[in-house]
Structures are given as structure tokens and as C-alpha cells.
Amino acid sequence: MADITVTMNGKQVGGPAGITILELAKQNGIDIPTLCYLEGLPPTGSCRVCVVEVEGSRTLVASCHTPISAGMIIQTHSPKVLEARRVIVELLLASHCGTCYMCEKANICELREVAVDLDVGVPRFPIRRRFYPIEDESPYITRDLSKCILCRKCIRACNEVAKKHVYAMGYRGFDSKVVVDFDEVLNKEVCRDCGICIPYCPTGALSNPQKSRKDKKGPPLVIKG
Amino acid sequence: MTNKTTTLSKNQKLILTLLQEAQQKTGFISEEAMVGIAESLGISRSDVYGVATFYSFLSVQPQGRNVIRICKSLPCHLKNGQEIIESLEKQLGVKPGETTPDGKFSFTLTNCIGECDQAPAMLINDDVHGNLTPDKIARILKTYK
Amino acid sequence: MPEKRIVLKNCGVIDPRRIDTYLQQDGFKAWQKASAMTPEQVIAEVKASNLRGRGGAGFPCGLKWEGARNAPGAEKFVICNADEGEVGTFKDRYILQNDPFSLIEGLAIASHAVGARQAYIYLRGEYRFLLSQLRGAIRQAKEKGFLPHVDIEVREGSGAYICGEEMALMESIEGKRGEIRYKPPFPTTQGLWQMPTVINNVETLMNVAPIILNGAAWFNQIGTERSKGTKVLSVSGDVAKPGVYEIVLGTTLKELIVDLAGAKNIKLVQIGGATGRIVSASMLDTPLAFETMLSAGAITVFDETRDVIDIVHRTMEFLAEESCGKCSPCREGCGIIVNILERFIKGTATPKDITTLEQLSSAMMLTSLCGLGQAAPNSVVDSLKYFRSAYEERMKKVEVVAR
Known part of the structure; x- marks a missing residue:
């Protein structure tokens, strides 16, 4: 298909018709943060962290x-865009159980990484948590929904990748x-021998039970800026 | 780009209709009913439960024989809605979200029911009752068994 | 006279349970005329009439029909949105109660124009008491042979405000949770079951038969330059005569709520319900039209005794309960606004809370997935604009104690 030319951050770039702004940005080395996006699967558009400014559009x-x-x-990185992303991440943090130092996935947490990249600290908003008991009955998955940011990646991974629903x-x-x-x-009755969803979870809501000490140590957190 | 929000296929359009039927028949949606719907449509129990808990008129908990939904939105509130809600509370002897001990009425607060020209208003089951006063409520309640 | 009956002309005139009373009022004459026209001719007439959608967004109706007609698809659908959930709106209920036949005639014409063999009326669960009358009206129209080309099915909602949003409404008809789908693709190309779909508000469809019968030129004589025809508005709150009023577009707010509905000592008016705008008493001369201020038609009047913060707080509580929860700004943001407003109610707010409200509102408007989230902070933004002192008066009093 014919290429479509757009202007991204002042530069002319082109891509085939049908690809998304996010995919085009990726091809051109522009890093747009995402939390609910799953490459290869249909998007849901639920987290809104990947918003960008398009001239002529009323909203981002x-x-x-x-x-x-x-x-x-x-x-993709105008002040307006960055401020909107910060608000969204702060909203997610305001309801996310914030005990990173006690979290299995602290070092590989995508939410934390996006927050650090956007220079987000303590949310400016009143804290509203969802409290749920930790579910550790399954030998395959430990679930702590107080950390869930409702990105729906686990649902899509379970439905589309594992086909387990x-x-x-x-x-x-x-x-x-x-x-x-x-x-x-x-x-273990409803979910057996799988755990495919765990690496898709951007937070510590889904984790491996009984991790060895070595596994706990993910790649170090890179602090930019 | 296709806009697939879930993987549910086309015969699953019946989920909501079947849930509504179950609600109408027994006053709530039992686990057995949900299992039946999941099996007959070939979908997961989670998906059925997800639809059932999205809509505020569907209930997965047993309800009283009659469900009272009294409006708490602004147009009713302006017409002494709060007083009417409190009066109803007193007459029923239960708080919003509860069912009377005899199982006759479940009582919930609801958002705008589109009867603002006769505010304050409430629904009992499918019936609309408008221009409520404490006395009128007493008379209305007597007509339900 | 600002009042004019086009949409409501049969209300109170016909018996909504008997089609013969409708036929005596030129009922289904427009359908007979339209069925002799090609779909393209019908669309051209509706386009020429400049009829705009009455559900709030004001999109040109003819363009929508044309889009779906021209879009490729094995099946096509027309949906009537009767999920009137906006706080303070009851005009569609009034229409359905008093004249279901005009709506069915409008749907029949729309289905002919679009090429739909299946049409749906999505009726909110709160209006279940209208179900049998509505189904009876469809049955009578079918028996009389007015629906040879289309099946009209009534689908019920079950208590979800968000299903009035067209994307959520389609999800609900598909049997799912009424969550928002992103756009594009738009319903006219990929709507119900990915097929081209037209979704029209009840009142929009009510205008179709009169337009076909009397012609686009007649319709264009009514209203303002960019808003043709009439609008049916639901007036509630602090007025002597709450009810449904049909006015010529361009009529001022004052003519409606003071002259017709008898409002006195007005403090503010909420136009468009929970996601609508708030205007102060100084703006009563605003004409009601698409180019100025309109919405789907909820007009709630508040007099001087009312508390602005309480109004906004209740509005945001409503939205927090009715948010579908799919996108993070709306799901998390509505409740946080409620929490911040509670600080003003309790008297513990600080100036920083006003800044936070403004920053959060702006981000929600810019980033939310659908119109609900984008419009959710309207009452906050407008009240801060016109009634800022109400917020400032409710902030924490810092006591200065003399030593």
C-alpha cells in the first residue's frame, strides 16, 4: 500500500496506510510510553498514557x-502531552497500592518505569485505594489486585495467547x-499450569509464587533525565 | 483496523438478553442461571459474570419480591428528594441497599429515571410513581404484595 | 411565539395504542412518499433539510445516513437511541409515551435510506413500562404493511447511563458490557457487529417524517442559520411548570425557562445534565442552538437558595457511579474530583485544591476515551469560572491567633 506522509515532532516521516501513530513512532525511534498496549493484539485504548497531540484535534x-x-x-512529547501523561500516571498511582519496596516486581514494574520517565513523584491527588486480599492459593500465579491498574493485558493474554478465557x-x-x-x-481449579499472563502484567498484580532470590532481581531500574 | 473489544462471537449477543430474562423470572441472577447461560452459549463463566455485574438493574444477589429504586439525582433532590428518601427508609425500616426482613421490598437509591417533571419519583419494579409525598408513599407501598 | 410543534404534533392528539388514530393525522404518508423515492433521493432531501442530530452532538443526519449507505457491508443497521439517561432529560420518554408511531415511521424511512433490513430501538431499563406499548405499535405498523423492508426489534438496557453513548450502546446490543469502543472506526463504517450502522436519537427520527412530507425547504424556514427546526427540551428543577417544551431553535434560555416554565430568582442553569454546561443567571439571553448551547435537551434550573458546590458534587457523584471504568482518566478522575469537592463541603480545602481541580479537569477533557469522560469535568470548570467565590468561601479558615 502507498505510503502516507505525516509530520512527527517537526520531521516528515512516512509509513504504510493503516498503521497507528504509535507504530510509526516506534519505526522512527520515538519512544511513546504505553501501559495497556500489547504488540500484535488489538488495542483497547484504556490506559490513555500513549496520548499525543494531533493538530486540529479538540482532544489529545x-x-x-x-x-x-x-x-x-x-x-509526541509537547508540554501539553507530557502534563496529560503525568496526570494519568498520578491517577493510576493514587489507586495503586504503593509499597514498591515490598513488591516482587518493583525492579521490572512498567508503571514505575513510566512514572520515573515522566518525572512523577507522589501523586497530587487524594489517595483512593482498592483493597483486595492477596490471592496466593494457586501454585502458578499470585494475584494482588490492589496493585492492578486495569490495563486488561492479562485478560487479552489469557484469551488470545493462552486461549483459556x-x-x-x-x-x-x-x-x-x-x-x-x-x-x-x-x-488451581480454574487456572492450571500456565502463568502466561504474569509477564504481561505491567505491575506486581500478577507474579510468580515462591520466587527464588535470584529471580527477584530484575534488570536495574534506569532513571533518566 | 478492526475494533474487537472482546473475543466473544456473534451468538453471544444473547448474554444480556438471557441475563435480563433470568432477572425477570427469579428477581435475581443465580449462579445456576449463569452457569446455564455460559454453557448454552459456549462462553466462560467469567464473561457472563462480567456482563451481569456491569448493569445496575441486574443483580447477582437475591432481592426482595419488589424492588424499589428511588431517584437521588439533582432534579428529584431539588424537590425534597432527601426527605422522601428518609421517609421511605423509615416506612420500610431498612437502609438503602437492604431488603426488608419479610422479603417484600428491596430498597436502593438510583440515578435519574427520567421522571423529573414529576419529581420526586421512584420505580417499584417497572412501575413509575411520581410527585411523591410521605403519605403517598405509604399508600403506594400498601398496593404491593 | 417560540413554541412550535413539529416533533410533538401528535402528542396528546392520537391514542398511542391505536394506529388508526395516527393514520388520521397523515400517519405513514411520509413513508409512502419515501418508499416511492430512491434511497439516494431520501438522503438528498434529509441532507438538504440540514437536520442535525438531536442527541447532543448535532452531527448532520443526512451525512450519517449517506456514510452508512455508501460503506461496504454485508448487512446494515439502523439503531434508535432511546437510552435517555442524562440527568434531567425525559423528552424521549414523553415522545415514546405519546407518539410511538412517528418514531416507527422515521425508523422505516431511515432503514429504507440506509439499506438496513434490521433496526433496533434501544430502550433504557428505566422505561421498561413503555415496552409493551412500543412493541404493540411496531406490531400494528407491521400488520398494516408499513414495514415490508425492515424488522424493528426493541432491546432493553439494564441501568447503565453510559449505554446512551453510541459505542457503548452497540456493545450492549451485542450482549456485552456497555463499555466504550474507541473511534475511528466510526459506526457508519464499522458499527454493530462491524457493519455500517446509523445511530439516531429518538427526536432526530421524529423529524424525518415531517421533513419528507413537507420538504427540506419548509424545514429550512424554521430555526437559525446553522440550526434548523425545533428542539424538544426537558425543563426541571426550580420552575413553576416543569415539563417538555418544543421550541424553535434560536429561542433564548430566558424565553424558555422564565416565560414558558415560570422560573424565578435564578442562580444558575445546568444545560445538558451531568455532562452539560453550567451558566449563570447573567447568561439567560443566550439563544438555544447548536452554535451556542444546546445539548440533548436537559434544562435544570436552580434558584438562589441552592449551593453551587453541592450541585457540582452531586453531579460528579453521578458520573463517578456511571463511568464505565474502561479508561483511566474517567474511572479514576471522577471519584477524585468527588473527594476534592468533599474537602470544600467539609471546609478543609486549601487553594491548592482549586489548582488540582483545574489540572485534573483539563487532563480528563483532553485524554478520556469517550464523550462522557471528556465532558465529565464540565460542571467543575464552569462553576469555577462563574462561581469561583463559592469555592473560595468554603476553604479552610486559617485562624490568626494573637499572642
Whole structure:
């Protein structure tokens, strides 16, 4: 298909019709943060961290699900974009159980990495947590939904990659929750011998049970800027 | 780009309809009903539960024989809605979200029901009752069994 | 006279349970005329009428129909959005209660124009008491042979405000959770089950038969330059005569709420319900039109005794409960605004809270997935603009103690 030319951060770049702004940015070495995006699977557009500025658009647009169109003028890191991303990450942190030093995945946490990149500290907002008991009955997965940011990657990984359909979204609004069966504890009865979802989780909501000390140590956290 | 939000296939359009039927028939959606829906449509229990818990008129908990939904939104609030809610609370003897001990009424607060020209208003099951006063509520409650 | 009945002309005139009373009022004459026209001719007429969507967004109706007609697809659908959930709106309920036949005639014409063999009416669960009358009206229209080309099915909602948003509404008809899908693709190309779909508000479809019968030129004589026709508005709150009013577009807010509905001592008016705008009493001369201020038609009046913060707080509580929860700004943001407003109610707020409200509102408007999240902070933004002192008065009093 014919290439479409757009202006991204002041530079003319082109890509095939149908690709998203996010994919085009990636091809051109521009790093747009994401939390719910899963390469190769249809986007959900739920986290909104990947928003960019497109000239003529009333709102910012999510780059993960917006296809490029001819003549688009895109800013991926304008002050307006960065401030909006900061607010979103702070909102997620305001309801995310914040005990990083006690978290299995602290060093490989994508939420933490995005927050650090955006220079986000303590949220400016009142803290509103969702409290759920830790589910550690399964020998394959430990689930701590108080850390979940509702990105739905585990649901998509389970449905599309593992083809198991264990998870679904339940409830509504702030009370939304990734449910198993009729909102039951994740145990070995409903989910067996898999654990495919664990690496997809951007936080410590899903982790491997009984990790050895060596596994606990992920790659070091890189602090930019 | 296709806009696939879930992997549910087309015959699964019946989930919501079947849940609504179950709700109408027994006043709530039991686990057995959800298992039946999941098996007949070939979808996971989680997906059925996810739909059932999204809609506020569907309930996965047993309800009273009659469900009272009294409006708490602004147009009703302006017409002494709070007083009416408190009066209903007193007459039923239960708080919002609860069911009377005799199982006759479940009582919940709800968002705008589109009867603002006769505020304050409430729904009992599918029936609309508007221009409520404490006396009127007493009379209305008597007509339900 | 600002009042004019086009949409409501049969309300109170016909018996909504008997199609013969509708036929006596020129019922289905427009359908007979339209069925003799090609779909393209029908679309051209509606385009020429400049009819804009009455659900709030004001998108040109003819363009929507044309988009779906021209989009490739094995099947096409027309949906009537009767999920009127906006706080303070009841005009569609009034229409469905009093004249279901005009709506069915509009749907029949729309389906002919778009090429849909299946149409849906999505009725909110709160209006379940209208279900049997509506189904009865469809059955009678079918028996009389007015629906040879299309099946009209009524689907019920089950208590979810968000399903009034077209993307969530389609998810709900598909049997799923009423969560938002992103755009593009738009419904006209990939809507219900990925097929080209037109979604029209009840009131939009009510305008179709009169336009076909009387012609686009007639419709263009009514209203302002960019807003043709009338608008049905639901007036509630502190007014002597709450109810449904049909006014010519361009009528001022004052003519509606003071002259017609009898409002006195107005402090503010909320136009468009929970996601609508707040205007102060000084803005009553604003004409109601798409180019100025309109929404789907909820007009709630508040008099001088009312507390602005309480109004905004209740509005945000509503939105926090009704957010679908899919995107993070709306799911998390609505509740946080409620929490911050509680500080003003308790008297513990600081100047920083106003800044936070402004920053959060701005980000939600810019980044939310759908119109609900993008419009959710409207009441906060407008009240800060017109009633800022109400916030400042409620901040924490810093006591200076003399030593």
C-alpha cells in the first residue's frame, strides 16, 4: 500500500496506510510510553498514557489505536502531552497500592518505569485505594489486585495467547475488577499450569509464587533525565 | 483496523438478553442461571459474570419480591428528594441497599429515571410513581404484595 | 411565539395504542412518499433539510445516513437511541409515551435510506413500562404493511447511563458490557457487529417524517442559520411548570425557562445534565442552538437558595457511579474530583485544591476515551469560572491567633 506522509515532532516521516501513530513512532525511534498496549493484539485504548497531540484535534488522541492519515501534524512529547501523561500516571498511582519496596516486581514494574520517565513523584491527588486480599492459593500465579491498574493485558493474554478465557472484566467504573468465574479467588481449579499472563502484567498484580532470590532481581531500574 | 473489544462471537449477543430474562423470572441472577447461560452459549463463566455485574438493574444477589429504586439525582433532590428518601427508609425500616426482613421490598437509591417533571419519583419494579409525598408513599407501598 | 410543534404534533392528539388514530393525522404518508423515492433521493432531501442530530452532538443526519449507505457491508443497521439517561432529560420518554408511531415511521424511512433490513430501538431499563406499548405499535405498523423492508426489534438496557453513548450502546446490543469502543472506526463504517450502522436519537427520527412530507425547504424556514427546526427540551428543577417544551431553535434560555416554565430568582442553569454546561443567571439571553448551547435537551434550573458546590458534587457523584471504568482518566478522575469537592463541603480545602481541580479537569477533557469522560469535568470548570467565590468561601479558615 502507498505510503502516507505525516509530520512527527517537526520531521516528515512516512509509513504504510493503516498503521497507528504509535507504530510509526516506534519505526522512527520515538519512544511513546504505553501501559495497556500489547504488540500484535488489538488495542483497547484504556490506559490513555500513549496520548499525543494531533493538530486540529479538540482532544489529545491515543496513539495506540489512531491510524495515521495524510498530512497529520503530530507532537509526541509537547508540554501539553507530557502534563496529560503525568496526570494519568498520578491517577493510576493514587489507586495503586504503593509499597514498591515490598513488591516482587518493583525492579521490572512498567508503571514505575513510566512514572520515573515522566518525572512523577507522589501523586497530587487524594489517595483512593482498592483493597483486595492477596490471592496466593494457586501454585502458578499470585494475584494482588490492589496493585492492578486495569490495563486488561492479562485478560487479552489469557484469551488470545493462552486461549483459556479465565479472566474477564467485572463490575463497573472505579469498582471494575478482573474477575475469575463468579469473582472467585484464583486457584488451581480454574487456572492450571500456565502463568502466561504474569509477564504481561505491567505491575506486581500478577507474579510468580515462591520466587527464588535470584529471580527477584530484575534488570536495574534506569532513571533518566 | 478492526475494533474487537472482546473475543466473544456473534451468538453471544444473547448474554444480556438471557441475563435480563433470568432477572425477570427469579428477581435475581443465580449462579445456576449463569452457569446455564455460559454453557448454552459456549462462553466462560467469567464473561457472563462480567456482563451481569456491569448493569445496575441486574443483580447477582437475591432481592426482595419488589424492588424499589428511588431517584437521588439533582432534579428529584431539588424537590425534597432527601426527605422522601428518609421517609421511605423509615416506612420500610431498612437502609438503602437492604431488603426488608419479610422479603417484600428491596430498597436502593438510583440515578435519574427520567421522571423529573414529576419529581420526586421512584420505580417499584417497572412501575413509575411520581410527585411523591410521605403519605403517598405509604399508600403506594400498601398496593404491593 | 417560540413554541412550535413539529416533533410533538401528535402528542396528546392520537391514542398511542391505536394506529388508526395516527393514520388520521397523515400517519405513514411520509413513508409512502419515501418508499416511492430512491434511497439516494431520501438522503438528498434529509441532507438538504440540514437536520442535525438531536442527541447532543448535532452531527448532520443526512451525512450519517449517506456514510452508512455508501460503506461496504454485508448487512446494515439502523439503531434508535432511546437510552435517555442524562440527568434531567425525559423528552424521549414523553415522545415514546405519546407518539410511538412517528418514531416507527422515521425508523422505516431511515432503514429504507440506509439499506438496513434490521433496526433496533434501544430502550433504557428505566422505561421498561413503555415496552409493551412500543412493541404493540411496531406490531400494528407491521400488520398494516408499513414495514415490508425492515424488522424493528426493541432491546432493553439494564441501568447503565453510559449505554446512551453510541459505542457503548452497540456493545450492549451485542450482549456485552456497555463499555466504550474507541473511534475511528466510526459506526457508519464499522458499527454493530462491524457493519455500517446509523445511530439516531429518538427526536432526530421524529423529524424525518415531517421533513419528507413537507420538504427540506419548509424545514429550512424554521430555526437559525446553522440550526434548523425545533428542539424538544426537558425543563426541571426550580420552575413553576416543569415539563417538555418544543421550541424553535434560536429561542433564548430566558424565553424558555422564565416565560414558558415560570422560573424565578435564578442562580444558575445546568444545560445538558451531568455532562452539560453550567451558566449563570447573567447568561439567560443566550439563544438555544447548536452554535451556542444546546445539548440533548436537559434544562435544570436552580434558584438562589441552592449551593453551587453541592450541585457540582452531586453531579460528579453521578458520573463517578456511571463511568464505565474502561479508561483511566474517567474511572479514576471522577471519584477524585468527588473527594476534592468533599474537602470544600467539609471546609478543609486549601487553594491548592482549586489548582488540582483545574489540572485534573483539563487532563480528563483532553485524554478520556469517550464523550462522557471528556465532558465529565464540565460542571467543575464552569462553576469555577462563574462561581469561583463559592469555592473560595468554603476553604479552610486559617485562624490568626494573637499572642
